[in-house]
Amino acid sequence: MAEYSALSLLKNALSGNRDWRPAWRKAEPKPAYDVVIVGGGGHGLATAYYLAREHGIARVAVLEKGWLGSGNIGRNTTIVRSNYLLPESIRFYDFSVKLWENLSHALNYNVMFSQRGILNLAHSPAQADEYIRRGNAMRHGGGDAVWLTRHEIARRVPGIDFSPRARFPVVGGLLQPRAGTARHDAVAWGYARAADRLGVDIVENCEVTGFLREGDRITGVATTRGDIRAGKVALAVAGSTSRLMRMAGIERFPIESHVLQAFVTEAVKPYVDCVVTFGGGHLYMSQSDKGGLVFGGDLDGYNSYAQRGNLPLVKEVMSEMVAMFPATARLRLLRSWGGVMDMSMDGSPIITRGPLPGMYLNCGWCYGGFKATPASGFSFAWTIAKDEPHPINAPFTLSRFERGAVIDEKGQGPTPKLH
Numbered sequence: 001m002a003e004y005s006a007l008s009l010l011k012n013a014l015s016g017n018r019d020w021r022p023a024w025r026k027a028e029p030k031p032a033y034d035v036v037i038v039g040g041g042g043h044g045l046a047t048a049y050y051l052a053r054e055h056g057i058a059r060v061a062v063l064e065k066g067w068l069g070s071g072n073i074g075r076n077t078t079i080v081r082s083n084y085l086l087p088e089s090i091r092f093y094d095f096s097v098k099l100w101e102n103l104s105h106a107l108n109y110n111v112m113f114s115q116r117g118i119l120n121l122a123h124s125p126a127q128a129d130e131y132i133r134r135g136n137a138m139r140h141g142g143g144d145a146v147w148l149t150r151h152e153i154a155r156r157v158p159g160i161d162f163s164p165r166a167r168f169p170v171v172g173g174l175l176q177p178r179a180g181t182a183r184h185d186a187v188a189w190g191y192a193r194a195a196d197r198l199g200v201d202i203v204e205n206c207e208v209t210g211f212l213r214e215g216d217r218i219t220g221v222a223t224t225r226g227d228i229r230a231g232k233v234a235l236a237v238a239g240s241t242s243r244l245m246r247m248a249g250i251e252r253f254p255i256e257s258h259v260l261q262a263f264v265t266e267a268v269k270p271y272v273d274c275v276v277t278f279g280g281g282h283l284y285m286s287q288s289d290k291g292g293l294v295f296g297g298d299l300d301g302y303n304s305y306a307q308r309g310n311l312p313l314v315k316e317v318m319s320e321m322v323a324m325f326p327a328t329a330r331l332r333l334l335r336s337w338g339g340v341m342d343m344s345m346d347g348s349p350i351i352t353r354g355p356l357p358g359m360y361l362n363c364g365w366c367y368g369g370f371k372a373t374p375a376s377g378f379s380f381a382w383t384i385a386k387d388e389p390h391p392i393n394a395p396f397t398l399s400r401f402e403r404g405a406v407i408d409e410k411g412q413g414p415t416p417k418l419h
């Protein structure tokens, strides 16, 4: 792989920056591949990279209907964490954090992973008990968690409302120090570049419109750029999962699509040095390297495939932000956008072979698929290459719905918009 390095920067500066290779080729689709991956988001691109690097399978195409980064990979609030309660989730997401820790080196691309920590604020003694229990579970599972008192939080994040009039008094908070943020586009571009260099074809502006099949078996895809045959067809289309399932003739599937919005303020001086979540509602906030406050809240609460949200949720998120950080009331909001979330019925992902022969499926990421990108790509590639799950994704197949052994992390039951 042509390295990005200080030496190559110098060499290219001296030649007027005319000799840089494009980060990935504009590949034309071929008539057949060993594996076709539908969806050029983080998960599809990571899967292609690990298929080529870990399993030597490089006759692979990633088909993306728009441009790389046009989906949720380029629309999220970039929080990376593994602060889960249930052992299956802790194992999976902690493995992901470990891959994040070396990702820039592995891809030779700076994904700007910053382990600034995530702090979950507790606003009642009952919530504090719940968070401490979760922290203990994380530590038992090999993860990192620290309980911070109200006074420690006031010193660390002085912008939080600690006044006697605060509407949501802070009791304490659970800190995961190894959590953090990363540059979302860079993750897509880094995986794309590394996969391309290993021989993967990345085909943009190529929408899958149907499936080729022999009986029940999926043998390829119909696309806006012609039919493509494939030994294996892997779907990683996030919020479009139910659409693709319908194309395959599967009308009922345990995924719903919901809009989730995100917001960025104008840039300010350093204000908060970790990710903070609000326990009195649903709000998460961090400060980007450029200085903007990046934050988001709940789902809009209705099914949609639109990449934009509506005003009631904007109002709710703003009111939570101002309740938590009163000084932000004076800030101007620069941008907001929406993404289409693939909400599963138990709030946990699906990484599996099937549901039809020749098909492999990766979906159900809800609010949290960005942080999962490396572990998801790694374990999905394993599942595709070996036709069996890797131990870290074995609990996340479709069979859990047949057995009733769902991984209901938040305890909300089968109500996706509550997850």
Ligand SMILES: Cc1cc2nc3c(=O)[nH]c(=O)nc-3n(C[C@H](O)[C@H](O)[C@H](O)COP(=O)(O)OP(=O)(O)OC[C@H]3O[C@@H](n4cnc5c(N)ncnc54)[C@H](O)[C@@H]3O)c2cc1C
Pocket (backbone or CB within 6 Å): 038, 039, 040, 041, 042, 043, 044, 063, 064, 065, 066, 067, 069, 070, 071, 072, 073, 074, 075, 076, 077, 078, 079, 080, 206, 207, 208, 209, 236, 237, 238, 239, 240, 244, 260, 261, 262, 296, 337, 338, 339, 340, 341, 365, 366, 367, 368, 369, 370, 371, 372
């Ligand atoms: C506002 C918001 C905030 C979020 N915050 C966080 C966070 O802080 N931390 C976190 O971990 N997660 C977060 N998420 C969730 C996370 O972004 C997603 O779970 C994750 O990015 C989904 O995986 P992906 O990157 O592969 O999806 P996507 O990037 O959406 O990739 C799917 C791709 O499939 C393509 N596609 C769809 N249909 C077709 C077709 N027919 N043919 C070809 N291509 C097709 C789409 O164009 C898209 O590019 C957030 C999401 C949103 C919207």
